[in-house]
């Protein structure tokens with residue numbers, strides 16, 4: 542589904558963050574990315590989203606080379622990005638409205654979608670219900686808690702029926718119980734919808750709960766990907782089991798090691 546091949550990327554004179562870096566993610570897999578601050582997690586996510594352009598190598602999604610954002614990629618960021626003057630219902634419907642504006646041009650919207658206002662309203666209602674915020678649909682973002690706003694942001698992305706979901710620190714601003722609840726919601730979507738997902742997180746436990754594959758990036762220049770296979774995906778209620786605790790310790794060691802290797806290769 543996602544193929545990063547011999548990627549090279551850096552910001553100006555600060556040196557490359559990725560060089561000859563390759564990684565493949567299969568359709569339906571849930572991945573998380575962790576690593577020391579500034580190692581390039583968001584940069585990689587934005588490259589896959591088509592918001593950054595590789596200096597070398599190639600990124601493809603579903604067999605198509607990425608050189609701009611693709612309409613079937615869903616992106617959830619930390620700061621919600623809701624329109625303050627629009628109700629939650631209208632915020633969640635926003636992307637569908639934009640699709641109506643452009644039509645199925647294959648650029649802003651998938652070329653094969655059918656535009657149907659009635660169906661759109663049903664889909665908005667469906668996702669508001671799935672995220673448990675139907676009762677808030679006539680309210681404005683400022684009237685909601687952070688967790689509720691983040692649910693609205695997730696609903697707004699899922700209503701577009703993405704085939705791939707990219708999330709950058711989606712729950713980091715939330716209190717632990719709400720974060721865990723939303724992690725469960727995301728595990729449910731992964732199980733039921735077979736959604737391919739890639740989540741950047743600082744939170745080691747979250748990386749274990751949301752990723753069946755965990756990509757550990759390093760400070761300096763990333764050349765070879767360090768990937769941890771993780772069968773504890775979704776095991777949010779086993780956080781105190783020795784196996785879960787050991788997996789977190791292993792990841793902490795890898796991140797510390799990754800930090801020490803500053804300078805790359």
Ligand SMILES: Nc1ncnc2c1ncn2[C@@H]1O[C@H](COP(=O)(O)OP(=O)(O)OP(=O)(O)O)[C@@H](O)[C@H]1O
Pocket residue numbers: 552558576577578579580581582583584585743
């Ligand atoms: N637009 C930009 N222009 C110049 N440098 C940038 C830009 N965006 C990021 N960087 C630099 O690139 C490096 C990687 O940044 P990135 O945001 O990808 O790291 P990160 O691993 O997501 O960090 P954090 O965990 O702190 O969010 C950092 O050194 C950062 O300062």
